[in-house]
Amino acid sequence: MSLMQISEPGMSPDPHQRRLAVGIDLGTTNSLVATVRHGIAEVIDDEQGRSLLPSIVHYRAGGGVDVGYEAGEQAAADARDTIVSVKRFMGRGLADATRVKTPYRFVDAPGMVRIRTRAGDKSPVEVSAEILAVLRERAQAALGGELVGAVITVPAYFDDAQRQATKDAAKLAGLNVLRLINEPTAAAVAYGLDNAAEGLYAVYDLGGGTFDISILRLTKGVFEVIATGGDSALGGDDFDRRIVEWALRETGVAPAGDGTALDAAIDAGVVTPGDLRAMMVEARRCKEHLTDEPVATFSVQLSDTTRVRLPVTRERFDELTRDLLERTLLATRRAMRDAQLRVSEIKGAVLVGGSTRMPQVRRAVAELFGKPPLVDLDPDKVVALGAAVQANLLAGNRSADDEWLLLDVIPLSLGIETMGGLVERLIPRNSTIPVARAQEFTTFRDGQTAMAIHVVQGERELVADCRSLARFELRGIPPMAAGAARIRVTFQVDADGLLSVSAREQSSGVEASIAVKPSYGLSDEEIASMLKSSFAAAGDDMRMRALREQQVEADRLLEAMRAALAADGDLLPPPERAAIDELVERLAKARAGDDVGAIRGALDALSRGTDAFAARRMDRSIAQALTGRSLDDVGL
Amino acid sequence: MSVLSRNHFELFGLPVRFEIDTAALDAAYRGVQGAVHPDRHAGGTAADRRVAMQLATHANEAYRTLRDPARRGAYLCALAGVDVEFESNTAMPAQFLMQQIEWREALDDARAARSAAGLQALREGLEEARDALLARLARAIDADGDYVEAAGDLRQMMFLDRFSAEIDDAEERLLEA
Secondary structure (H helix, E strand, O other): OOOOOOOOOOOOOOOOOOOOEEEEEEOOOEEEEEEEEOOEEEEOOOOOOOOOEEOEEEEOOOOOEEEOHHHHHOOOOOHHHEEEOHHHHOOOOHHHHOOOOOOOOEEOOOOOOEEEEOOEEEOHHHHHHHHHHHHHHHHHHHHOOOOOEEEEEEOOOOOHHHHHHHHHHHHHOOOOEEEEEEHHHHHHHHHHHHHOOOEEEEEEEEOOOOEEEEEEEEEOOEEEEEEEEEEOOOOHHHHHHHHHHHHHHHHOOOOOOOOOHHHHHHHOOOOOHHHHHHHHHHHHHHHHHHHHOOEEEEEEEOOOOOEEEEEEEHHHHHHHHHHHHHHHHHHHHHHHHHOOOOHHHOOEEEEEOHHHHOHHHHHHHHHHHOOOOEOOOOOOOHHHHHHHHHHHHHOOOOOOOOOOEEEOEOOOOEEEEEHHHEEEEEEOOOOEOOEEEEEEEOOOOOOOOEEEEEEEEOOOOEHHHOEEEEEEEEEOOOOOOOOOOOEEEEEEEOOOOOEEEEEEEOOOOOEEEEEOOOOOOOOHHHHHHHHHHHHHHHOOOHHHHHHHHHHHHHHHHHHHHHHHHHHHHHHOOHHHHHHHHHHHHHHHHHHHOOOHHHHHHHHHHHHHHOHHHHHHHHHHHHHHHHHHHHHHHOOO | OOHHHOOHHHHOOOOOOOOOOHHHHHHHHHHHHHHHOHHHHOOOOHHHHHHHHHHHHHHHHHHHHHHOHHHHHHHHHHHOOOOOOOOOOOOOOHHHHHHHHHHHHHHHHHHHHOOHHHHHHHHHHHHHHHHHHHHHHHHHHHHOOOHHHHHHHHHHHHHHHHHHHHHHHHHHHHHHO
16 A cells, blocks of 8 residues: 555566656646656656756747746746746636736637737647646656656646646647546545555645645545535735735835735836736745744845835734635635535645645644644645556556555536526536536427537536536527427536536437537647647657557557456457457557558447447456455455 | 446445445445546556446446435335426425424524524434434335335425525535625
8 A cells, every 4th residue: 555665576567568657746836747666656856856847938039948947037037928827827718817917918819818928829728838848858858768648637626627728738748648636636645545544634735826625535545535625716826925915015115006006016117027026936935934934024126226125024924814824714614514524523634735834824724623734745746746656557557556546526516507697507516526417408499499508617506607618509409399309418527527518409319519628728620730830840740650659559459458358358259259359450450550540440440349348347347346345344 | 237227226236225334335336436437447448448437427326326315215216116206296294394484484593693503403403304204214115115105205305405505505604704
């Protein structure tokens, strides 16, 4: 069970066969990449020995891009073209992006906002992809080979749009996404495996821009999320901002206005985008200083040579940020209620995220749970380490120790719009994924032949108060009297927490379906064209790359098929076995050639031809799982 | 017999009854997910992954149904060919309706007074009524096999669960304030 255990000789695959996989924590402030080497999860450092990569992207004046520390050095001097905390804009529209002042010039675009840079209008997905690409290269250089794939972490409270955007960014960075997993769940895996923990745990995860609370039950290697909650726009950045606003008010730099001190100062031109960035950096420094010291000095020289300088005490900082902290506690109490648990039942509260270093946070969590929080893990690294362990497992490097399993939930309810702008909830929050739910709707006009389906996410009763995920139409319904058509709408949420929706008129069989994406994210075409241009830039041949990918996929399937036939071949009567052998043969032949289309065709044929076999094998493994359990129960 | 054609009790290797051993259900659920979850088949064929997603979805639904007494009861009625008519049948015994009216008034009072203690007292009364209903359901289904009687009790249970959700909401308001 132990994460830190070195594998037994012979247990782990031969190093040459070991599939290289990584876990990536794509954070608001910092990002990390980790992997499992010799049975131990470890963060991969850069060449200078630094673990963290600041999540900062700078578009250079002369062309080219800096990512990380180098980009951070430009943050104040070249604020508009240095994108900080891009995670806050993932899957978000203009209204959300401009809710707080930033140095950026935002451009409205369908679904997701764009940021105007000297390198053109950039989607937050593209900016994030720059960060991920650096981490991918770092990992490949350290591990000495191509990655099979990556597990990317997302805040548990991320909605469908934010998750899809993250997955798109990974694809754009040339990563094969093995799974998106929730940050607190990843942390629980790292903590739980490391400490052989059993029982109920709360993971309180306050990052740079997001807050999550997850309540988990750990039972014999099963990590079951019971409830999750949070705020995907609340993090350390907001605490920093409070210091900046206070400093501007106190020193009288900001003119009196209706809005916040910061908004007023920026609108009046007293504070430039560069000043804003410099003050945010200084506020963060003060915040960090206050973790160990009772007082810090906030000191920034503005571009008009005004110096803003004043002492900030820990008490003052606590007072300035009390309501932010209270918001996290409210979400925590709500998650506890959703889980139908009392705080006394929680065995331990695990703190994750750099912002949990703030003393007031530790104190508040200790008070709420009535016990000191668990802080023996590095709050910056634990998420990436958990993701690495999961990636290792999903890539197929399973050892005998790895009999653990994650059962996670969706954070927000999913529903569709009904008459009068009301939401009909199909899947409630905290449903364990994967999950599917269907409901029937009907037409309200005689002869109605089309029906608009509007998919929303959120807890409120009115559509207007929820987040719109997608709209699509079911057309070709045969004309019938009002109320006669039976339209069955099915929601399916997969193991990544991503939704797809289909609708079917029951009497005619007319169908429509949608992966809930094009209305806010990037279309597949957009991603394909971005990928194409990035390959062109890297001098890669698209065709060769496609061939290589199909060959890798063919090898993977052939290997999995051989293993399946060896283990469960007895489930197949001879004619079925012969049919499968023929499909395997066909794929092996296509694989040896260089016709991408032929390989793809053979892959599809084999995968379709083995559905029934897969179902029978799964039956057998369920039977074995249940028998194994009853044997355990009688102590055999 | 394929997984999807088994009933939920058979899926988890449990007897088809209203009163169940929830610890055994929890353990069986974890066992089944351990066998079918997509994470366990990430390296499998495309068919494996498709089937894994389908069966893991099914196992989650089956577990949710059996874990909750009202859903479990309705499922047992459905297996016996009796529709509980949650939406269409609103006939209730007079005494039950009287009780509902009293509770609603008490809830309004507790809300107006912002009384956490009032809400707590209501919840306790509700839990008591719920326990009595559960005992009646167990008798109707497991001892008497009277699913029509059980359906009536389940409709009452649904009222209680809705009322419980309203108490939750009221508590939430208090928390937020």
